[in-house]
Amino acid sequence: MWAASGASLLTDVSTEMVTNVLPLWMTGTLGLGPAIVGIVEGGADAVASLVRVGSGMLSDRLGARKPLAVAGYALSALAKALLLVVTSAAALTAVRWTERLGKGLRTAPRDALIADSVPEPSRGRAFGLHKAADTLGAALGIGVALLVVGRMPPDAAGVDTPTFHALVALSLVPAALAVGWLAWGAIEPPRRAAPAAVRPSVRALGRSVHGVLLACAFYQLGAFAEAFLILRAVDRGASPAQALGFVLLVNLVYAASSLPAGWLADRMGPRHVLVAGWLLHAGSCALLAVASAPVLVVVGWLLFGFHQGLVGASQRALLAAVAPPALRATAFGTHAALVGLTALPASLLLGWLWENHGPAFGFAVAGSCAALGAVLLATDRSRTASRA
Numbered sequence: 283m284w285a286a287s288g289a290s291l292l293t294d295v296s297t298e299m300v301t302n303v304l305p306l307w308m309t310g311t312l313g314l315g316p317a318i319v320g321i322v323e324g325g326a327d328a329v330a331s332l333v334r335v336g337s338g339m340l341s342d343r344l345g346a347r348k349p350l351a352v353a354g355y356a357l358s359a360l361a362k363a364l365l366l367v368v369t370s371a372a373a374l375t376a377v378r379w380t381e382r383l384g385k386g387l388r389t390a391p392r393d394a395l396i397a398d399s400v401p402e403p404s405r406g407r408a409f410g411l412h413k414a415a416d417t418l419g420a421a422l423g424i425g426v427a428l429l430v431v432g433r434m435p436p437d438a439a440g441v442d443t444p445t446f447h448a449l450v451a452l453s454l455v456p457a458a459l460a461v462g463w464l465a466w467g468a469i470e471p472p473r474r475a476a477p478a479a480v481r482p483s484v485r486a487l488g489r490s491v492h493g494v495l496l497a498c499a500f501y502q503l504g505a506f507a508e509a510f511l512i513l514r515a516v517d518r519g520a521s522p523a524q525a526l527g528f529v530l531l532v533n534l535v536y537a538a539s540s541l542p543a544g545w546l547a548d549r550m551g552p553r554h555v556l557v558a559g560w561l562l563h564a565g566s567c568a569l570l571a572v573a574s575a576p577v578l579v580v581v582g583w584l585l586f587g588f589h590q591g592l593v594g595a596s597q598r599a600l601l602a603a604v605a606p607p608a609l610r611a612t613a614f615g616t617h618a619a620l621v622g623l624t625a626l627p628a629s630l631l632l633g634w635l636w637e638n639h640g641p642a643f644g645f646a647v648a649g650s651c652a653a654l655g656a657v658l659l660a661t662d663r664s665r666t667a668s669r670a
Contacts, residue, residue, distance in 0.1 A: 324629025331622025333386030338615020354388025410544020539591025
């Protein structure tokens with residue numbers, strides 16, 4: 283658990299130094315529009331998520347978590363270096379999707395490794411600790427990006443190429459450290475591969491997992507790429523540096539709320555905390571839809587950050603509880619694949635609505651999807667599969 287949390291912290295330092303500046307470089311320097319941003323970022327999330335189901339099944343079949351997780355971190359680190367040479371939308375798309383391929387490879391085995399390492403009554407706190415470390419790393423990465431971008435002229439419309447390349451080069455250091463941290467620090471608990479009679483598959487997960495996944499699908503239709511939140515801040519009059527400052531504040535809220543949210547999930551049950559988080563996301567979308575000034579965007583961002591804290595720990599704790607123990611990685615991977623199937627449509631939809639009907643309508647639609655998911659999850663009767 284501690285090794286996985288440390289690797290995630292370092293990786294998010296690396297990733298957030300780049301990804302939050304990327305949409306400003308894409309629109310301000312490459313001249314790409316919101317729809318293209320949606321394709322690049324939504325597609326990147328889709329690639330990551332679709333790969334997770336395969337890596338999860340493979341992890342359960344082999345009875346191993348750590349090797350796949352280490353390989354995924356290494357692939358992401360190598361792909362980041364290629365951002366130094368891309369000059370077109372097509373090349374950028376290929377590199378971003380490859381980098382997210384590494385994320386897809388590592389996530390389900392890593393989450394299963396955490397679930398296998400702690401007893402069920404403590405899983406909410408374990409996942410909360412992991413998300414807190416993960417998000418603290420994101421905040422540190424954004425802080426570095428803010429320091430670098432803050433050196434640009436205050437009236438800059440975007441991020442220039444030298445500044446972007448400097449951030450990419452700096453990001454490679456924590457990315458490499460993360461690979462080493464997990465490779466030498468993680469200890470995999472003894473476990474066996476899934477029995478032959480329990481062949482890892484989506485169908486084998488059972489109705490309880492399927493019910494949770496159905497509710498997740500509707501929520502995810504409203505879970506657009508965070509790049510649109512940055513663009514909304516700039517659209518409401520914030521400078522690039524101010525927009526990054528908002529992102530930093532949100533990630534601090536996310537990090538601070540993750541561990542208490544995990545504790546709350548252990549006390550109240552992860553389902554209740556997850557429903558509350560999804561409803562809070564609907565509220566943040568509503569506020570972002572009507573925001574007329576940067577200060578309202580900040581409040582919307584804060585609600586969004588708190589919602590992430592509630593969802594991050596409780597969602598994985600709920601999946602670990604309803605999934606058969608021998609199929610936990612498959613459950614995590616299937617959920618991530620579902621996220622991928624909705625990530626690209628969600629970002630494309632918001633991008634299209636933004637350009638054709640205005641951002642307010644787009645955020646309103648996204649919030650409605652999240653609210654519907656919360657209703658479905660609250661009325662679902664899935665039961666815990668095992669206490670193992």
